[in-house]
Amino acid sequence: MSTTQVDKSAPSERARKIGGMYRTYWLVMLVAVVALSLVRIATGADDITAANTLRAAILSACPILLAGMGGLWSERAGIVNIGLEGQMLLGTWGAAYFTYNYGPWVGLLGAAAMGALGGLLHGLATITFGVDHIVSGVAINIIGLGATTFLAEAFFSDYQYGGPRQLTGLDGLPFVTVPGLSDGLKSLNDQGWFVISDLAGLLAALTTKVSVVTILIAVIVVLTAWILWHTSFGLRLRSCGENPAAAESLGVNVYRYKYVAVLVSGGLAGLGGAFLALVAASGFTTNQSNGRGYIGLAAMIFGNWNPFGTLGASLLFGYTDALRLRSPSAVHALLLVVAIGLLAYAAWRFYQGARTSAIVLGLIGAAFLVWFLTTDTVPREFTGMTPYVVTLLVLALASQRLRPPAADGQVYRKGSAG
Amino acid sequence: MNSLKRVGFALLAPVIAVLIAVLATSVVIAASGSDSSAGDFWSVILSKPDNRLLVNILNQTTMIYLAAVAAAIGFRMGLFNIGVEGQYLLASYTAATFAGAALLPGALNIMATLVIAMAVGAIWAGIAGILRTTRGVSEVISTIMLNSIALILVGYLLDRYGLHGGNQVRTKDLPESSQLAGWLPFERPDGPIWTLGLLAVAVGVGFWVLLNKTRFGFDLRATGLSQTAAVASGIKVDRMVLISMLLSGAVAGLIWMPAYFGSAHTYGTTFQAGLGFTGIAVALLGRNQPVGMVFGAVLFAFLSTQSNTLTFQTDISPSIVQITQGVAVLAVVIAYELVRRYRIRLEQRTVARARTAPVQEVTA
Incomplete structure (x- = not known):
């Protein structure tokens, strides 16, 4: 009798928790849109929710998101992959080489394959040979940078529109525009109405000149969430990241799952490289990822090792990146958004009874407000720091709320289940 | 046998x-x-490298070795200071700015600059140390973030306060009285062996003594081998983490100093980036041993320097x-x-x- 009760209450409890999580997610989104809209009207910085800015934000976010998804796959199986940066670089080269010779679709596959090759190297070192994950990752980043620089010079120098350090004039991938909807939303966005125009800007960005690769990435995020959390394969894969000894004692082939995870991880990072070379830019250059692999890792941590959290973090980082490049004055207006957000969160924490964190958050929020009121512009460079500073702050202030996989980064040897 | x-x-x-x-x-x-x-x-x-390259290899070896020791101090106790790169970048910029301002005369300027370089490196590494000991933040992630922040910060400061000439930005030149060219083993065009390369020798010996002859070194190695055993035998691990991060950062601050006082004399396009990651690689290659890393540093310096001649004789990059x-x-x-x-x-x-x-x- 009592067991049936437990069985009945367990799913509803879980459903309630998930429902609450989604409610919070939507609430945060709504508050953000309202705050952005208010600030836009108050400061006249129309760029902060212009359709073009948001479209650029999505373009900036995509490679970060793919690297973040790559990090998610491998860390969920217990392997820390700081080699994402190197795998992404291998992807940029693979995308350029295969697109030049066989067309952009094969280019995507080639990029993923090159990234997966980097992942395989990481897997060999960490899974089969039990090397420390960080050590292997550092080595892969060195190899990735060296290999792409060398291979670019060896292959691209002789190509048309090519050179020792770049390859341009590659065939692009198609963009999709929803006819009718796109123009209507754009003109709505130009009206400058409270909230409505801002939401129209967001929708216009999602319906105007969207790359097919962006759509593919959206599918990847949803698929990742579904595979890892709603299939038995995903459950087994995550069990390797939480408690590999227990997983092995239940008959899970831990090595195989870890290999799959790290191959997918490298492949996704490589795809991120392809996005950089084929969609975000018009061609390949050496060291094109320029730290985006690390930002992806940061997005994954900020997103609490969760696909939709990673998505949110990537969009945030992409947004600041786009704003930095497009409109320095809008960045200044953003300071006000940050100040309002922090002060509101501080009030919320105070209401919850967490005095100390409320005071710390309130002080930071006040500092941002003072910064906004006493200056006219923000140095362009400072906006570029956002992902790193945000990640450090999140780690420092909310590390109790973050929950990485329990056996993340630990070397596991087959047979230790004993 | x-x-x-x-x-x-x-x-x-x-x-x-x-x-x-x-x-x-x-x-x-x-x-x-x-x-x-x-x-x-x-x-x-x-x-066989010609004379100019021999000098170059030796000079590179000293800087790579300093970077390797900086990384190894952390590695020996299981701390991954991936941030050597950011620490020496920020330290080099600050040191060059201070030395260029010539607030102090001659040798005094050199001494003060070295202290400042070490302090800046230590502070930047210390941030990661404090985050780790007080908030439990993995030093791997925080030092990666700090690397990027340092890169952007230095770019901003240099652009804002540096001397603009043509397309280049640099810090004020080091006054001649504080320059330390070094010892000329061959002809003048072959270049000098930088005086401050001796820092590498001093740091290497210091690292060996610290590891093998002091209580701190014993605690360091013990913590690296088994943290639980170290805690059980009364070692304050948090304190050890913080001190070794500070030491690691301080050594990282010195990495570029031989080149700065020897030939660069300004922070700008002359700055050699990437030594931090090379240092990590050499530390791993030399197993974090003071002597082993010497071989690693020589090997890496030899390979990088010799590879520059490839462009003249082959079509290999x-x-x-x-x-x-x-x-x-x-x-x-x-x-x-x-x-x-x-x-x-x-x-x-x-x-x-x-x-x-x-x-x-x-x-x-």
């Missing part, structure tokens, strides 16, 4: 690693379809040595692990034989 065996085991892993690196490099060259063969490559790399270096690092850690496993199996077999031997006697 036994000590001979031990030396053999110690050398086995690096030898295997170098062989694998050579093999991988040759395969990549062959696969790249360049007109020059792998044989051409190795004959250029292994040819010098960046190929980055592949050689990366593969060598990965191969050496794998080889150490394999050798370790092999030794354990060997030991188990010896023990098993020793245990079964008397039993056999009784039955016989």
Whole structure:
């Protein structure tokens, strides 16, 4: 009798928790849109929710998101992959080489394959040979940078529109525009109405000149969430990241799952490289990822090792990146958004009874407000720091709320289940 | 016999690693379809360097060695200071700005600058240390973030306060009274061996003494081998983490100083980036041992310097040595692990034989 009760209450409890999580997610989104809209009207910085800015934000976010998804796959199986940066670089080269010779679709596959090759190297070192994950990752980043620089010079120098350090004039991938909807939303966005125009800007960005690769990435995020959390394969894969000894004692082939995870991880990072070379830019250059692999890792941590959290973090980082490049004055207006957000969160924490964190958050929020009121512009460079500073702050202030996989980064040897 | 065996085991892993690196490099060259063969490559790399390159190799060795020690201080106690790069970047910029301002005369300026470089490096590493000890933040992530922040910060400061000339930005030039060119072993055009290369010797000896002759060094190694055992024997791990991060950062601050006082005299396009990651690689190659890292530093300096001659004699890009270096690092850690496993199996077999031997006697 009592067991049936437990069985009945367990799913509803879980459903309630998930429902609450989604409610919070939507609430945060709504508050953000309202705050952005208010600030836009108050400061006249129309760029902060212009359709073009948001479209650029999505373009900036995509490679970060793919690297973040790559990090998610491998860390969920217990392997820390700081080699994402190197795998992404291998992807940029693979995308350029295969697109030049066989067309952009094969280019995507080639990029993923090159990234997966980097992942395989990481897997060999960490899974089969039990090397420390960080050590292997550092080595892969060195190899990735060296290999792409060398291979670019060896292959691209002789190509048309090519050179020792770049390859341009590659065939692009198609963009999709929803006819009718796109123009209507754009003109709505130009009206400058409270909230409505801002939401129209967001929708216009999602319906105007969207790359097919962006759509593919959206599918990847949803698929990742579904595979890892709603299939038995995903459950087994995550069990390797939480408690590999227990997983092995239940008959899970831990090595195989870890290999799959790290191959997918490298492949996704490589795809991120392809996005950089084929969609975000018009061609390949050496060291094109320029730290985006690390930002992806940061997005994954900020997103609490969760696909939709990673998505949110990537969009945030992409947004600041786009704003930095497009409109320095809008960045200044953003300071006000940050100040309002922090002060509101501080009030919320105070209401919850967490005095100390409320005071710390309130002080930071006040500092941002003072910064906004006493200056006219923000140095362009400072906006570029956002992902790193945000990640450090999140780690420092909310590390109790973050929950990485329990056996993340630990070397596991087959047979230790004993 | 036994000590001979031990030396053999110690050398086995690096030898295997170098062989694998050579093999991988040759395969990549062959696969790249360049007109020059792998044989051409190795004959250029292994040819005797001329005098100018010899000086260059020695100078590079000192800086790479400093970077390796900076990384190794953390590694020896299981701390991954990936942030050596950011620490020496920020320290080099600050030091060059201070020295260029010439607030102090001559040698005093040099001393003060070195102290400032160490302090800035230590502070930047200390942020990661404090985050780790008070908030439990992994130093790997925080130092990666701090690397990027340092890069952006220095870019901003240099652009804002530096001297703009043409397309270049740099800090104020170091006054001549504070320059330390060094010792000329050959002709003048071959260049000097930088005086502050001696810092590498001092830091290397200091690291050896610290590890092997002090209580702190013992605690450091003990914590690295087993944190739980270290805590059980009364070592304050948090304090150790913080101190070793500070030390690591302080050494990182010194990395570029030989070049700055020796020939650069300003922070700008002359700055040599990337030494932090090279240092990490060399520390791994030399197993974080003061002597082992010397060989690693010489090897890396030799490869990078010799690779510059590739462009004159072959059509192979010098960046190929980055592949050689990366593969060598990965191969050496794998080889150490394999050798370790092999030794354990060997030991188990010896023990098993020793245990079964008397039993056999009784039955016989």
